[in-house]
Amino acid sequence: xxxxxxxxxxxxxxxxxxxxxxxxxxxxxxxxxxxxxxxxxxxxxxxxxxxxxxxxxxxxxxxxxxxxxxxxxxxxxxxxxxxxxxxxxxxxxxxxxxxxxxxxxxxxxxxxxxxxxxxxxxxxxxxxxxxxxxxxxxxxxxxxxxxxxxxxxxxxxxxxxxxxxxxxxxxxxxxxxxxxxxxxxxxxxxxxxxxxxxxxxxxxxxxxxxxxxxxxxxxxxxxxxxxxxxxxxxxxxxxxxxxxxxxxxxxxxxxxxxxxxxxxxxxxxxxxxxxxxxxxxxxxxxxxxxxxxxxxxxxxxxxxxxx
Amino acid sequence: xxxxxxxxxxxxxxxxxxxxxxxxxxxxxxxxxxxxxxxxxxxxxxxxxxxxxxxxxxxxxxxxxxxxxxxxxxxxxxxxxxxxxxxxxxxxxxxxxxxxxxxxxxxxxxxxxxxxxxxxxxxxxxxxxxxxxxxxxxxxxxxxxxxxxxxxxxxxxxxxxxxxxxxxxxxxxxxxxxxxxxxxxxxxxxxxxxxxxxxxxxxxxxxxxxxxxxxxxxxxxxxxxxxxxxxxxxxxxxxxxxxxxxxxxxxxxxxxxxxxxxxxxxxxxxxxxxxxxxxxxxxxxxxxxxxxxxxxxxxxxxxxxxxxxxxxxxxxxxxxxxxxxxxxxxxxxxxxxxxxxxxxxxxxxxxxxxxxxxxxxxxxxxxxxxxxxxxxx
Numbered sequence: 001x002x003x004x005x006x007x008x009x010x011x012x013x014x015x016x017x018x019x020x021x022x023x024x025x026x027x028x029x030x031x032x033x034x035x036x037x038x039x040x041x042x043x044x045x046x047x048x049x050x051x052x053x054x055x056x057x058x059x060x061x062x063x064x065x066x067x068x069x070x071x072x073x074x075x076x077x078x079x080x081x082x083x084x085x086x087x088x089x090x091x092x093x094x095x096x097x098x099x100x101x102x103x104x105x106x107x108x109x110x111x112x113x114x115x116x117x118x119x120x121x122x123x124x125x126x127x128x129x130x131x132x133x134x135x136x137x138x139x140x141x142x143x144x145x146x147x148x149x150x151x152x153x154x155x156x157x158x159x160x161x162x163x164x165x166x167x168x169x170x171x172x173x174x175x176x177x178x179x180x181x182x183x184x185x186x187x188x189x190x191x192x193x194x195x196x197x198x199x200x201x202x203x204x205x206x207x208x209x210x211x212x213x214x215x216x217x218x219x220x221x222x223x224x225x226x227x228x229x230x231x232x233x234x235x236x237x238x239x240x241x242x243x244x245x246x247x248x249x250x251x252x253x254x255x256x257x258x259x260x261x262x263x264x265x266x267x268x269x270x271x272x273x274x275x276x277x278x279x280x281x282x283x284x285x286x287x288x289x290x291x292x293x294x295x296x297x298x299x300x301x302x303x304x305x306x307x
Numbered sequence: 308x309x310x311x312x313x314x315x316x317x318x319x320x321x322x323x324x325x326x327x328x329x330x331x332x333x334x335x336x337x338x339x340x341x342x343x344x345x346x347x348x349x350x351x352x353x354x355x356x357x358x359x360x361x362x363x364x365x366x367x368x369x370x371x372x373x374x375x376x377x378x379x380x381x382x383x384x385x386x387x388x389x390x391x392x393x394x395x396x397x398x399x400x401x402x403x404x405x406x407x408x409x410x411x412x413x414x415x416x417x418x419x420x421x422x423x424x425x426x427x428x429x430x431x432x433x434x435x436x437x438x439x440x441x442x443x444x445x446x447x448x449x450x451x452x453x454x455x456x457x458x459x460x461x462x463x464x465x466x467x468x469x470x471x472x473x474x475x476x477x478x479x480x481x482x483x484x485x486x487x488x489x490x491x492x493x494x495x496x497x498x499x500x501x502x503x504x505x506x507x508x509x510x511x512x513x514x515x516x517x518x519x520x521x522x523x524x525x526x527x528x529x530x531x532x533x534x535x536x537x538x539x540x541x542x543x544x545x546x547x548x549x550x551x552x553x554x555x556x557x558x559x560x561x562x563x564x565x566x567x568x569x570x571x572x573x574x575x576x577x578x579x580x581x582x583x584x585x586x587x588x589x590x591x592x593x594x595x596x597x598x599x600x601x602x603x604x605x606x607x608x609x610x611x612x613x614x615x616x617x618x619x620x621x622x623x624x625x626x627x628x629x630x631x632x633x634x635x636x637x638x639x640x641x642x643x644x645x646x647x648x649x650x651x652x653x654x655x656x657x658x659x660x661x662x663x664x665x666x667x668x669x670x671x672x673x674x675x676x677x678x679x680x681x682x683x684x
Contacts, residue, residue: 068581093576097592102366141335149335152366156359197318206348209355213319216311227368230340244309269312
């Protein structure tokens with residue numbers, strides 16, 4: 001099965017391994033040659049694996065790839081018609097359904113899916129070559145999941161762009177408050193509190209910070225967070241409870257270390273910082289006054305529909 | 308859940324000046340949990356501080372129906388707590404089991420009473436015609452009458468067990484199928500297994516194919532048709548258009564839409580997974596179920612028209628269902644004795660009759676009568 005003169009990503013018996021992967025990928029059916037397939041695998045391993053990866057680890061990685069979907073995606077990116085027929089048979093309806101689910105509205109979902117089709121097909125050209133988003137798929141996860149993520153990214157990016165272009169009139173209609181010409185004087189936050197908080201948060205693992213941010217900032221349910229982290233819901237509940245309590249203890253310890261008495265520290269933590277002016281421009285990059293993208297976009301679209 | 312001090316919430320919102328975000332490929336790999344620990348931690352580091360990417364991850368999760376029972380965010384204890392629900396579940400199980408046992412015993416006692424009553428009737432009948440001492444000349448006539456009485460007794464004996472369980476579990480043996488068709492049982496049993504109006508229409512159009520389908524017992528499973536020894540099997544029969552048993556066709560009941568299960572009244576959606584299995588959605592794509600058709604075949608092509616669906620795959624595997632996948636018939640196109648055995652990579656059907664099948668060896672097989680006869684190009 002190996003073509004003459006093929007530069008394989010592996011030596012000797014690696015050619016057999018490559019041929020087996022190629023057979024599994026059905027690349028020939030999609031118009032992909034063995035040489036082309038090998039080139040794709042080399043590109044993927046270069047992108048995903050460090051340079052000092054051993055041959056056996058590389059093999060294990062390649063075995064874990066979804067080579068059939070990878071071959072299909074790359075053949076579509078190259079414009080093979082047969083590949084597109086298969087792609088449309090498998091994913092056309094699913095793409096519309098996913099887009100409708102993400103946008104929570106059929107018309108917006110269809111618009112989102114249609115715009116993605118153009119990117120997947122590769123209507124844009126770079127140096128005379130078609131540029132298709134499918135060329136960035138590496139086969140590590142499923143193609144359907146990848147399409148879902150790409151749609152989600154496109155949706156979030158669009159909403160972010162639309163938010164920047166929202167007019168002042170729309171802002172006032174949506175109930176956003178504008179600062180008065182002469183604001184009332186606000187209390188400064190004790191820098192010791194900020195420092196103790198930063199120290200306590202820095203001591204948390206990325207998973208813990210992610211859980212806290214998802215639960216307390218985005219108001220995600222325990223079930224949603226559990227699905228993202230692939231654990232049981234009860235595990236998330238226990239961990240969050242434990243985290244909140246340990247953070248409280250860590251803050252008290254930090255504040256007492258900085259010279260406050262325990263009573264002062266407890267009182268300080270009870271202060272409502274929403275009435276406190278902080279140096280937000282230097283410290284914050286994102287606002288948290290508005291609801292999450294998907295809910296707000298759905299509300300805005302519903303209002304447009306009524307109008 | 309314990310509350311966080313507001314200063315902590317404020318600081319959690321703080322975002323570093325993120326220039327780069329993980330690619331869709333990496334995020335998807337994270338969502339599907341295929342990253343190694345190091346990569347996973349890197350993604351989590353980013354997600355911990357990037358609200359946009361957290362939103363993307365949440366939107367990237369496959370649609371999932373959450374059970375209503377679960378931990379809630381309410382800090383106050385609700386009466387719907389796990390211990391209460393657990394004991395409620397146990398109580399519900401006890402009630403259900405008790406009801407089932409009671410109903411079972413009631414039905415058994417009723418059937419016993421019925422049998423006893425029937426036997427009592429027969430005994431009375433026997434007593435009425437009990438012969439006195441008769442001359443020998445009349446004995447033969449009485450013997451005949453006794454024989455007819457015993458025949459009547461047999462008729463009144465408890466009916467043999469019906470074969471309903473076998474319908475849902477295994478194909479019907481030819482002799483059993485004949486017995487059922489004679490008694491008219493086939494009509495009601497086929498109806499109860501969910502025959503569809505589409506099948507009735509397809510029967511009118513292509514009796515051979517649908518006759519074969521009527522004889523398939525297991526919904527959703529493809530079975531080779533078992534024909535009587537006097538008629539060819541559907542495998543060969545469909546290809547050459549040879550006649551099949553009319554008896555089974557006569558037994559097939561007319562189907563109407565009212566018999567459709569509610570789930571199948573809407574036109575289902577179809578797709579093929581990457582491992583070659585056929586999947587069906589009855590809720591506009593929200594959820595998908597794998598439909599077992601043939602364990603040996605890897606399917607790569609499908610064509611669907613309303614409830615009529617064709618799937619083709621490896622080594623000439625070609626299957627047809629005209630009732631949205633409830634029943635399947637294997638179709639083996641043959642031309643001049645040559646069987647289609649190459650991998651099928653394309654199936655197109657403009658309607659229930661006109662279809663084209665393409666293979667990996669660049670063959671094109673065409674039918675104009677719903678798969679009964681084929682031409683090869």
